[in-house]
Amino acid sequence: MQSATGSSPAPGHDGASCAPPAQGEPYLLTPGPLTTALSTKEAMLRDWGSWDGDFRAMTAQLRSSLLDIAGNEAGEYDCVPLQGSGTYCVEAMLGSLVPRDGHALVLANGAYGKRIATTLGYLGRAQTVLDKGDYLPPRAAEVERMLDADPSITHVVAVHCETSSGILNPIEEIAAVTAAKGRKLLIDSMSAFGALPLDVRDIACEAFVSSANKCIEGVPGFGFVIARKRALHDARGRSHSLALDVHDQWDVMNRTGQWRFTPPTHAVAAFMEALRLYRQEGGQPARLARYANNRDVLVAGMRELGFEPLLSARWRSPIIVTFFSPAHPSFSFERFYALMKEQGFIIYPGKLTVVESFRIGCIGQVDEHVMRRVVNACASSLQAMGVDHAAPSTAAIEERKLPGEAA
Structure with a gap:
């Protein structure tokens, strides 16, 4: 079986099977409900x-x-x-x-x-x-x-x-x-x-x-x-x-x-x-491969913008990725959410108990091409907000380090 951290697409899958949502519908980048065929x-x-x-x-x-x-x-x-x-x-x-x-x-x-x-x-x-x-x-x-x-x-x-x-x-x-x-x-x-x-x-x-x-x-x-x-x-x-x-x-x-x-x-x-x-896509292994590839494309692109994922790669699922909110004083999640929605993407607020964060889902009828568009929309949203770097606060990073890594 394909491992949960594998990133290669399913054999013969080039993303073409993921058609865009119906006209006027946004992509739902959430852990369900999600974008359906x-x-x-x-x-x-x-x-x-x-x-x-x-x-x-x-x-x-x-x-x-x-x-x-x-x-x-x-x-x-x-x-x-x-x-x-x-x-x-x-x-x-x-x-x-x-x-x-x-x-x-x-x-x-x-x-x-x-x-x-x-x-x-x-x-x-x-x-x-x-x-x-x-x-x-x-x-x-x-x-x-x-x-x-x-x-x-x-x-x-x-x-x-x-x-x-x-x-x-x-x-x-x-x-x-x-x-x-x-x-x-x-x-x-x-x-x-x-x-x-x-x-x-x-x-x-x-x-x-x-x-x-x-x-x-x-x-x-x-x-x-x-x-x-x-x-x-x-x-x-x-x-x-x-x-x-x-x-x-x-x-x-x-x-x-x-x-x-x-x-x-x-x-x-x-x-x-x-x-x-x-079944047509190839069942569980193919579905996992597409989702894992979505995650890897998303994380790589977001890191280029300065965003930092919450979890280490070892524990990061191919279902949804949590990112620290930028420390920049002009960043507001509510404004960020609205700007992303204007560009056709519904993202998810954070649900952590200590630090500010937000989430982007990797599942549903989306593929790597969509995830690259998500990254571009994030870049445009930051620019519209006047946020020139997306790095989290030092306190957020230190909070993540406090428990240490389990064996």
Whole structure:
């Protein structure tokens, strides 16, 4: 498989398949929703009956296709789509698969790990949090020490790609140590699955969640839980919520082929077209290669302007890149955002707790040609603001150095 840090495009891929968005639409340089293909949008022009056999067949194909991407050769896992945003699906996974007397070790290094901890608090589940701050990943040795110190921990919960900083967490080593210690791993792979490798033949996990509007390049409306069938069976009667009961959704889908409640029919139809384009591009390795190349072109160009990425190359994901805000007194993110939007690019504000930053996504229907245009738009925006250098403050750089680099 292509490594997460690889930068060469997929074989035969020259960026030509990434058509510009519809006239008047900006590029969405965010971690989802993101820029989708025109044919994906057009797939939503038909209405579907949620009970109709054609739509039930579409749902069955969706589930089967996602299991194929996850490497479910042994048939040990099943796919349960759920209406709502990614956060709905994370809460559904936690509320259904962590027993009420369970104890979760949450590996946090950003807003989404912290949101998992908050969710577990709402659910009344016992939890311990390993908080690594904004810059560094949790490592296997740390997880091992915490599991050894507390035998009551039943589950480890990890974020695959923490998009508040853009950090790519070492999910393979986390999975290995969790399995070795006889605990169960739950993964929030919301912004990673489909591009970053997550193959259940290689990564031992109880379940993971992702969403339609991320690396498969569909539109918002639903997410999905891919879990061991044994775990889904054991989840019966455990959920705190009717709507978020993964076991009940799974049971009804398997018995009737239908969603329990009104499904996002148009989003499902769009996702089926997005899956067709995904396979046409070359699947996970090709998608990763394009995103990684987008990241590398972006970072190189932004550095020429003086911008500094938050993370070292070792942990920088191909999903979204966080840059320190320039220290120049004339720089204002709000003005920068508006100028970028005028040029056709929607970027993302920062989500760090200590330093000022902003984020630029590398996923969706964008390629290296688009990323070069993004860099040019950043240069034009700085010029319009009267910012002649984009270097961050010394304090921001020093703050990043404080924790040191993990082994």
